[in-house]
Amino acid sequence: MTTVRPIRESDRDAWLTLWHGYNAFYRNDPTEAVTRAAFRRLCEGTDGFFGLVAEDGAGGLVGLTHAVFHPATWTTGTYCYLEDLFVSRGERGSGAGRLLIEGVYAEADRRGADRVYWHTQQYNAQARSLYDSVAHATSFVVYKR
Amino acid sequence: MTTVRPIRESDRDAWLTLWHGYNAFYRNDPTEAVTRAAFRRLCEGTDGFFGLVAEDGAGGLVGLTHAVFHPATWTTGTYCYLEDLFVSRGERGSGAGRLLIEGVYAEADRRGADRVYWHTQQYNAQARSLYDSVAHATSFVVYKR
Amino acid sequence: MTTVRPIRESDRDAWLTLWHGYNAFYRNDPTEAVTRAAFRRLCEGTDGFFGLVAEDGAGGLVGLTHAVFHPATWTTGTYCYLEDLFVSRGERGSGAGRLLIEGVYAEADRRGADRVYWHTQQYNAQARSLYDSVAHATSFVVYKR
Amino acid sequence: MTTVRPIRESDRDAWLTLWHGYNAFYRNDPTEAVTRAAFRRLCEGTDGFFGLVAEDGAGGLVGLTHAVFHPATWTTGTYCYLEDLFVSRGERGSGAGRLLIEGVYAEADRRGADRVYWHTQQYNAQARSLYDSVAHATSFVVYKR
Numbered sequence: 261m262t263t264v265r266p267i268r269e270s271d272r273d274a275w276l277t278l279w280h281g282y283n284a285f286y287r288n289d290p291t292e293a294v295t296r297a298a299f300r301r302l303c304e305g306t307d308g309f310f311g312l313v314a315e316d317g318a319g320g321l322v323g324l325t326h327a328v329f330h331p332a333t334w335t336t337g338t339y340c341y342l343e344d345l346f347v348s349r350g351e352r353g354s355g356a357g358r359l360l361i362e363g364v365y366a367e368a369d370r371r372g373a374d375r376v377y378w379h380t381q382q383y384n385a386q387a388r389s390l391y392d393s394v395a396h397a398t399s400f401v402v403y404k405r
Numbered sequence: 406m407t408t409v410r411p412i413r414e415s416d417r418d419a420w421l422t423l424w425h426g427y428n429a430f431y432r433n434d435p436t437e438a439v440t441r442a443a444f445r446r447l448c449e450g451t452d453g454f455f456g457l458v459a460e461d462g463a464g465g466l467v468g469l470t471h472a473v474f475h476p477a478t479w480t481t482g483t484y485c486y487l488e489d490l491f492v493s494r495g496e497r498g499s500g501a502g503r504l505l506i507e508g509v510y511a512e513a514d515r516r517g518a519d520r521v522y523w524h525t526q527q528y529n530a531q532a533r534s535l536y537d538s539v540a541h542a543t544s545f546v547v548y549k550r
Numbered sequence: 551m552t553t554v555r556p557i558r559e560s561d562r563d564a565w566l567t568l569w570h571g572y573n574a575f576y577r578n579d580p581t582e583a584v585t586r587a588a589f590r591r592l593c594e595g596t597d598g599f600f601g602l603v604a605e606d607g608a609g610g611l612v613g614l615t616h617a618v619f620h621p622a623t624w625t626t627g628t629y630c631y632l633e634d635l636f637v638s639r640g641e642r643g644s645g646a647g648r649l650l651i652e653g654v655y656a657e658a659d660r661r662g663a664d665r666v667y668w669h670t671q672q673y674n675a676q677a678r679s680l681y682d683s684v685a686h687a688t689s690f691v692v693y694k695r
Numbered sequence: 696m697t698t699v700r701p702i703r704e705s706d707r708d709a710w711l712t713l714w715h716g717y718n719a720f721y722r723n724d725p726t727e728a729v730t731r732a733a734f735r736r737l738c739e740g741t742d743g744f745f746g747l748v749a750e751d752g753a754g755g756l757v758g759l760t761h762a763v764f765h766p767a768t769w770t771t772g773t774y775c776y777l778e779d780l781f782v783s784r785g786e787r788g789s790g791a792g793r794l795l796i797e798g799v800y801a802e803a804d805r806r807g808a809d810r811v812y813w814h815t816q817q818y819n820a821q822a823r824s825l826y827d828s829v830a831h832a833t834s835f836v837v838y839k840r
Binding site: 580597620623624626633666668681686690694 | 723725728729732733736737742743744761763765766767768769770771776778779800803810811812813814815816817818826829830831832833834835836837838839840
Binding site: 290293297307308330332335341343344365368375380383391396399405 | 475
């Protein structure tokens with residue numbers, strides 16, 4: 261059975277494998293410094309970072325999600341930007357993705373966040389199929405310098 | 406001639422008019438507390454807030470933009486989320502919107518931000534026409550709980 | 551002040567003006583028989599039809615909405631298809647459109663409908679700006695033989 | 696060779712398998728009562744329901760489609776809402792989907808329906824590839840409360 265829990269220091273090696281798989285999906289190539297800083301802040305919960313991993317019945321890590329809580333002009337509270345989500349290929353459809361998102365929702369509720377949002381490629385059918393069942397597609401698209 | 410400069414305390418009344426016009430556009434109805442907290446943080450530059458106004462030749466305010474600099478997992482630096490942009494109806498097409506975005510770019514460069522990004526409604530033709538000339542539409546859409 | 555109430559027989563002339571304006575918007579040209587049947591069923595509430603009009607302070611009609619309640623395979627109850635919505639040009643932005651939608655929501659709740667849904671052109675910025683504030687854009691597009 | 700015929704009472708078990716596969720695709724979890732009511736109305740043709748199954752050469756069911764005929768304001772006749780369509784994974788590309796849609800078209804013609812329409816996720820490339828060859832994508836998107 262898949263369960264979800266906060267990332268901890270001892271997850272480093274298993275997390276790295278997932279993190280590299282995630283980055284490969286987006287053809288992103290983070291520097292060592294970026295990877296180290298991300299993991300450290302996720303473990304410590306600094307800079308608004310919050311991270312969860314999904315664990316299978318045998319204790320292996322099969323997914324991760326990272327969120328960043330940040331201020332916003334439309335609230336005196338906080339927004340939760342669900343920045344990263346990844347489930348290893350063999351585990352897709354196992355429910356791990358949904359559990360990870362629900363874990364972020366629970367933390368966002370705990371902190372009283374006014375919004376949980378994320379970005380996804382409009383053509384990513386597999387991901388959107390899940391997202392459509394736990395959230396709402398909006399009319400908004402993302403622009404980038 | 407339109408010019409752009411940081412928001413300051415003495416802009417309060419003129420800024421409020423623009424802020425309410427901006428919120429009306431999105432049919433958003435911020436509380437007094439949200440409005441006050443937004444203005445204060447924009448003037449003080451706290452919580453990662455950064456705000457600019459566009460001034461016409463006579464010193465009247467014709468536009469505003471607010472950005473929030475926040476940490477992100479893909480960088481040891483910062484991302485710049487251009488959260489709000491508004492130009493009063495009569496001034497659209499005057500170049501104020503472009504100047505405001507370029508002002509945010511300049512500040513993002515000064516702080517070494519790795520990214521400047523924003524959200525816009527896919528059907529907002531007037532806004533996208535400007536954005537396409539100063540930035541890139543991405544394939545990403547926004548999901549929201 | 552704009553108010554909303556069910557369509558009634560005595561609205562015929564004013565309703566016709568709105569109905570023709572609405573059809574002109576979609577370049578639809580209903581036959582007399584279709585128009586008569588629509589009005590009759592809206593007044594009688596037969597065939598699952600439900601209709602509301604928006605009235606201004608002087609008792610003039612400024613908007614209409616028609617919904618059809620129909621069975622669906624995913625429910626033992628009913629779905630509410632909000633088929634038509636129109637506000638006369640001069641009254642747009644007056645809040646009439648929102649009141650009409652909320653009136654349909656109230657009736658859908660009264661009947662225990664499992665869903666209220668409608669279709670809109672993806673490029674209809676004015677309409678979507680309203681819809682985004684009272685409902686959710688979905689990932690679904692409409693196909694037609 | 697794949698053929699198409701109306702759903703009948705003796706299809707119950709094979710239909711259930713397809714129905715559950717279809718619902719799993721949309722991460723929908725219908726109650727027993729909803730499933731029973733859907734099957735009954737499809738067999739009886741009540742509530743405007745109409746259902747077809749696709750049968751392979753050996754008599755096994757490989758696909759289903761359900762339509763709901765409902766009144767609409769733009770017609771004195773009926774609209775045909777093609778609500779559900781599913782082909783089991785191994786049979787995709789076999790032509791079963793097209794046969795099912797054509798079977799619905801034939802029934803819609805028999806009843807003089809003015810329109811056959813359906814909804815699909817904009818990112819469902821496999822489905823849209825078929826739909827584009829037998830129907831028209833419209834400019835309409837679906838909003839939902």
